Amino acid sequence: MADALFALVVEDRQEDFDxxxxxxxxxxxxxxxxxxxxxxxxxxxxxxxxxxxLADYSLPGFDALWALKxxxxxxxxxxxxxxxxxxxxxxxxxxxxxxxxxxLLKDRLVRLRPAVGRALQERELRQQKRLTESAFMExxxxxxxxxxxxxxxxxxxxxxxxxxxxxxxxxxxxxxxxVEEWYREGFWEEHVHPEDKDALxxxxxxxxxxxxxxxxxxxxxxxxxxxxFLQCVVKTLTNGxxxxxxxxxxxxxxxxxxxxxxxxxxxxxxxxxNAELQQFxxxxxxxxxxxxxxVSFYTQxxxxxxxxxxxxxxxxxIGYALEGSTRMSELIKHLLExxxxxxxxxxxxxxxxxxxxxxxxxxxxxxxxxxxxIVTHDPLPVINCDPLQxxxxxxxxxxxxxxxxNGKAPQIHVSAEEKQADWLFSVKDNGxxxxxxxxxxxxxxxxxxxxxxxxxxxxxxxxxCKKIVERHRGRIWVESExxxxxxxYFTIPRDNPNGE
Numbered sequence: 001m002a003d004a005l006f007a008l009v010v011e012d013r014q015e016d017f018d019x020x021x022x023x024x025x026x027x028x029x030x031x032x033x034x035x036x037x038x039x040x041x042x043x044x045x046x047x048x049x050x051x052x053x054l055a056d057y058s059l060p061g062f063d064a065l066w067a068l069k070x071x072x073x074x075x076x077x078x079x080x081x082x083x084x085x086x087x088x089x090x091x092x093x094x095x096x097x098x099x100x101x102x103x104l105l106k107d108r109l110v111r112l113r114p115a116v117g118r119a120l121q122e123r124e125l126r127q128q129k130r131l132t133e134s135a136f137m138e139x140x141x142x143x144x145x146x147x148x149x150x151x152x153x154x155x156x157x158x159x160x161x162x163x164x165x166x167x168x169x170x171x172x173x174x175x176x177x178x179v180e181e182w183y184r185e186g187f188w189e190e191h192v193h194p195e196d197k198d199a200l201x202x203x204x205x206x207x208x209x210x211x212x213x214x215x216x217x218x219x220x221x222x223x224x225x226x227x228x229f230l231q232c233v234v235k236t237l238t239n240g241x242x243x244x245x246x247x248x249x250x251x252x253x254x255x256x257x258x259x260x261x262x263x264x265x266x267x268x269x270x271x272x273x274n275a276e277l278q279q280f281x282x283x284x285x286x287x288x289x290x291x292x293x294x295v296s297f298y299t300q301x302x303x304x305x306x307x308x309x310x311x312x313x314x315x316x317x318i319g320y321a322l323e324g325s326t327r328m329s330e331l332i333k334h335l336l337e338x339x340x341x342x343x344x345x346x347x348x349x350x351x352x353x354x355x356x357x358x359x360x361x362x363x364x365x366x367x368x369x370x371x372x373x374i375v376t377h378d379p380l381p382v383i384n385c386d387p388l389q390x391x392x393x394x395x396x397x398x399x400x401x402x403x404x405x406n407g408k409a410p411q412i413h414v415s416a417e418e419k420q421a422d423w424l425f426s427v428k429d430n431g432x433x434x435x436x437x438x439x440x441x442x443x444x445x446x447x448x449x450x451x452x453x454x455x456x457x458x459x460x461x462x463x464x465c466k467k468i469v470e471r472h473r474g475r476i477w478v479e480s481e482x483x484x485x486x487x488x489y490f491t492i493p494r495d496n497p498n499g500e
Contacts (some may be wrong), residue, residue, distance in 0.1 A: 008053045009036070009053075010054070053080045199232070216234075232250050373402055376412070401431060405431045434478060
């Protein structure tokens with residue numbers, strides 16, 4: 001059964017209206033029919049937006065052609081079918097020319113059903129077309145607005161005539177050349193940088209007729225003089241005329257190039273500065289060793305030769321000098337080790353962390369024995385890293401866990417957990433812990449939280465751990481509460497083929 005519809009019937013005879021309504025119901029339309037016979041009634045009912053209008057051709061003081069015009073003037077799209085008892089060819093032509101959907105004789109209402117069905121279907125097709133055109137226009141306007149507010153030029157280039165056949169209007173804003181200028185023969189050769197002329201020539205010379213994607217950079221001299229850098233994304237294809245063309249986008253990357261050059265200069269300057277600092281730290285600490293050894297030697301000689309022969313103050317002062325020279329020697333040694341972390345060449349290799357853990361523990365066996373520490377670990381993986389430096393990290397963290405204990409035997413646990421992009425290592429202890437305000441401070445070189453007479457150290461170990469982990473493109477941090485121990489975490493990327 002057909003869909004329900006509201007039919008507005010313009011008819012001055014009740015019996016004709018009844019026949020029309022009966023034929024609609026017989027045809028299967030669940031319809032609501034309303035009869036009007038004056039212009040005022042008709043105009044009022046148009047506001048209800050009927051589904052179809054069936055109009056007698058001629059009424060007293062009112063006719064179908066005038067009714068059709070009134071409906072069209074409102075902007076409504078309502079199928080309009082003319083009904084009459086008599087007809088001439090000229091009348092039919094005039095009605096159809098004015099926009100009527102169909103013309104029927106009243107004594108042939110059997111044709112009403114297909115006429116109504118066809119008229120409704122044609123209206124639906126018109127509505128769909130309008131919706132499609134509206135959506136297309138909206139999409140086109142959106143694209144045009146987007147293109148005009150970005151530094152992107154859509155374009156098409158004929159590889160046979162060697163001329164642009166389309167260039168987006170934003171080309172004028174970006175390059176200063178009017179769009180018409182782009183269409184001129186020889187525009188590309190005249191304005192492209194001499195070293196980049198081959199960019200399009202390579203597309204022209206390709207023998208492959210199938211669509212292909214290309215991506216290249218070129219430089220274009222702007223109308224005002226400065227060079228514009230363009231990133232071109234291109235597809236070559238054959239159009240309907242069997243002409244080979246290139247279509248794509250030109251993106252203005254001039255600012256990006258400027259930033260890249262600036263970053264490259266800064267990176268080069270930073271690299272040179274780092275190299276100089278590393279060389280200075282190495283040379284300074286190395287050159288300080290010799291005079292320091294001289295001071296230490298003669299201070300020890302003084303202590304040996306004159307201890308007890310001078311007064312108590314002299315013995316105390318000599319002791320301070322010996323202690324200071326020994327500490328200075330340790331600081332210089334650690335500074336040397338710290339400066340070598342960044343200078344070390346990339347020597348990453350598959351490394352068994354179990355072996356690194358055992359070696360670190362062996363190096364600390366005296367401290368482990370003296371403290372009665374219990375050191376456990378989960379299975380440790382094989383990762384790509386610098387084995388020597390990873391050993392330094394583990395040994396430093398284990399050494400700190402042994403050193404900063406709170407009077408009871410240290411309990412230390414080492415683990416490694418595989419994450420999506422990294423290996424997460426942790427070293428957990430039951431020591432004295434760290435206050436949250438010092439979580440970042442402890443990783444700075446020569447930063448110590450405790451007096452030297454309580455906990456020995458130079459304040460270099462954790463700074464070195466941080467530098468090594470960052471060289472491996474990882475990060476290191478601590479979680480702790482005072483008196484509750486500490487857990488140091490560090491990550492090593494799973495995909496870590498080279499050192500920084």
